[in-house]
Amino acid sequence: MQRIVLVTGASRGIGAETARVLGARGDHVVVNYREKRKRAEVIVADIAAAGGSASVAGADITDPDSARALIESTAGEFGRLDVLVLNASGGLERDAAPEYAMRLNRDAQTRLARLALEHLPAGGRIVFVTSHQAHFSATRPVPNRYEPIAASKRAGEDALREMIPEFDSRGIGFTVVSGDMIDGTIIVRLLERRDPDAVTARREHGSLPTVEEFATAVADATTAATAPGHTVYVGGRDFALPAAENGW
């Protein structure tokens, strides 16, 4: 049976590429966007042109009513929801309020996971997308002005990990995919302006992963047989040294 996969923040960047990869693999992909509907429609058209199926679903996931409507309309329209990819993230926006990062990167993530639990079948999967700068923020330096994002994304990861017993009891898998700075993304271009040394320092450890590499790892995490709460790392092997986690 064709899986119904919801990818949050799939109108651009890593979410958009993850949607393309999953669409090419035969899933029906629900491409969530906040405000860039036209961009989301282009992703859906790309997936359809490649022989796949996808649809758009606008929702600001920090808004509780919109988040509920997103999950309910997906499950209602397709009769099921098999995979939730928690990719949407933010907080570096120029007009963002100080508490916005926590609302988006922690509260909205756990809310969506809770809402999805009402529909995900046993064998379903939740994947949380994060950055090494956030995942390792307790032990590694964080680029200037990325601190609130790193703290909120790590808080989101921790809050989701606290839900693992419930995921487990329902037979739902939970995987975290953490990436180094990803080449060519808007976030890295922003960081390059705000803290060029931090980006240069990452490049000194080797080339940064591409959007395609990271998106493929996220797509793979929706099917791989892994232990609950397993973390997949993409690039930046030096981040985990000397205390490598999960045999990385």
Ligand SMILES: NC(=O)c1ccc[n+]([C@@H]2O[C@H](COP(=O)([O-])OP(=O)(O)OC[C@H]3O[C@@H](n4cnc5c(N)ncnc54)[C@H](OP(=O)(O)O)[C@@H]3O)[C@@H](O)[C@H]2O)c1
């Ligand atoms: N870029 C990197 O170097 C890097 C490295 C490691 C991990 N990651 C992780 O990968 C994920 C994607 O990063 P990215 O660089 O591709 O991000 P991005 O280019 O900034 O795209 C963010 C996406 O999230 C959506 N979005 C933002 N706020 C939203 C909200 N309140 N509700 C719903 N959707 C919202 C945006 O939609 P609209 O455009 O419609 O507003 C957009 O589609 C994030 O979790 C990030 O932490 C990124």
